[in-house]
Structures are given as structure tokens and as C-alpha cells.
Amino acid sequence: MTRRVVLATRNAHKVGELRAVLEPLLDGVEVLGVDAFDDVPEVAETGVTFAENALLKARAVANATGVMAVADDSGIAVDVLGGAPGIFSARWAGRHGDDAANLDLLLAQLADVGDNHRGGAFVCAAALAVPGGGEFVELGELRGTLRRERAGDGGFGYDPIFEPSGAHRTLAEHTAEEKNAISHRGAAFRALAPRLAAELA
């Protein structure tokens, strides 16, 4: 059996981040995008937690491809919003994947919120589904505060308005390597990597 893993996402930004995190940890493993397969169905993200949605996606892709699948579900949890946007981060403005609209809406919602109430976190659930086998999920988190204006061109999503605790610059002002070292997604997938390695062995 070939040592292959498929990434259960069509988001090019996430594919890039996941490859960067996973490949050094999984020597010699072929990391495929879901676009390498035909007829993988779109999964309705009907869960109400990051973990549920990540597992839904990993399971669907593992079942459709017969290849071990890892999936990510992640988002930004704003304290004063009770953890929202949360699992709805990618569709916050109503249309899936419109990063600019999502970010603008969140800024507008928080316009009157004072500096001492702008805390939040990026949260990621990393899931692994093994065809005919087990399912696993790990969580990662990055605490920080929400800026009032964008800064930086790196990353994607809400990165330009998120300042990690102690960083004094936004996540979009971090290099890809710096971001992966501290990010919610990096943490979740590093936590999942030993399980993935064991399943591939």
C-alpha cells in the first residue's frame, strides 16, 4: 500500500499551510490534494463544533477516495461574540469563502468595542479518517486580539486583523514559516502527526 494522505480541502491557502506543516513530519509520504481525485462529493458542514466538521470532511473524503484523509476546520472565535464567528468564519458575511467581506463585516460588528474587549483566538480542529479504520481529532488554538484595521499581506482570512498575543504585528505580517510555528493550524496538525505516522507505518 502506497504511503499516501489526501488533504480534504479545496482551499488552496489551507493546502499550502497543511503541506508545509505535514511534509517535514511525514518523511516520504505523498500528500495529495482532494483535486487529485474525481467525484469527491462536497460535504455539508452540518456539525456545530470545529471537531465535528473536521471529522465530517475527513470521513467523507476517506470514504470517497479509499485513501487516508486529513481535514481541517478552523476559524476565529471572538470573546465578546461568545466565540462567534467560530465554525461560521468562512461564511460570516453569508457567502462561503469571501474573505474580504467576512473581515469587513467582523470589523463593522466590533466597531464600538473597546480595546480591552477585543480578545479572541484562532481555533483549528485537525481530523484524520482511515478508510475502514479509526477517526482522530486534535485541537489547536492561537490567542490574540482583534485590530481595528488591516495590516499585512500574508496569510488569508482574518489574518490581517489578528495580532497574536505578544506579537505586536498581525498574523498577516508574519512569514509563512513564522505563522506555521505558532498557528492554531500548525499546533493542531503537529498534535495529529504522531497518530498519522502510526497509521501510515
Place this chain on the structure above:
Amino acid sequence: MTRRVVLATRNAHKVGELRAVLEPLLDGVEVLGVDAFDDVPEVAETGVTFAENALLKARAVANATGVMAVADDSGIAVDVLGGAPGIFSARWAGRHGDDAANLDLLLAQLADVGDNHRGGAFVCAAALAVPGGGEFVELGELRGTLRRERAGDGGFGYDPIFEPSGAHRTLAEHTAEEKNAISHRGAAFRALAPRLAAELA
């Protein structure tokens, strides 16, 4: 001293509901809108709870007018959103008071959320500020579920998609009297009324 109370809101819907709730409880008291006064400043709603914002508004209007002021801060708290939109309900789509856009956005955000996860509540904080005197706040809540489509022409805000528990129709399909009898706003102001009556006595 005249027995007068000023309602610290410019929202005509809320003025109507508050008058209907308060006037029968406060026989002979003159209930004024804030528009009856010149030069009442707009208040930035910088609080992070309904109670804080209601008190901010009541206090500002009492200070500006010298008349006892009551204020409302209310909104819809959706369980799967961790209580959001909450205090941000009136500006959910980014622009204050655009009921149709706010409602459309919430429906879009919840499009993939299953029927068993669509619970929520309308919440209201009713505040009283007495010029040179005390400040008081009471909370009211109405539990229910979020529909997938509008129904009904009554009420305002999110009423057309909110079905109170056990009601089998939306709040917008209730008469004004039916709504006041069960609503978060009715409950909060009925709880506040004895205090208001004592202060007016």
C-alpha cells in the same frame, strides 16, 4: 415635580412597545420620547452586555434631560453562535438598524445548521436612571427557535424568523398584545415597573 419618564430610544418600534407595556403600569405618568428634547447626545454603546448598554443609554438621557430615563438594550442570542448576535443584533450586517440585512445575514450564517441546533432567545435589559439618583436594570428573556424563512408582518427586527417555544408561529405572527405579554421586552419592563413606580411616587 411632574411625573414624567423619558424613553431613551429613537427606535419608533421600541417606543411603541415600551409605551404599550409601561403606560398601563404607570397610571398618570407622562411617557415621553427622547425626541421631545433638544440636544440629547447620541450614546456610543460601548458596553459588552445588554445591561451595560441599557444603563449607558438611560444614564446619558437622564443626565441630558434632567428627567428620569428608561432604556432598553435587546437582541437575539443564538445558541450555536455562542449567544451572538447578542448586543450586536441591530448592527449585525454592519450598518446600524438595517433589519432586513441583519435578518438575511443571520439566515445565511445558519443555512447549514440542522433543526435540532436552531435554539435561541430574545434577551432584553431594561434600565432606569434617576437624575442625581439611582440606577436599576432588569433582564427578560424569551426562548424559541430560529426558522429558515420569514413568516408574518408584525413586530420588527428578527421577529419574522423567531418562533417562541410552544408557539408554532413566529413572533411576527403575534399581535402586538400577544407579543408584549410574552416578550423579553415586556418581561424586563414589567420587572422594572415597580422600581419605576417607587421612584415616581
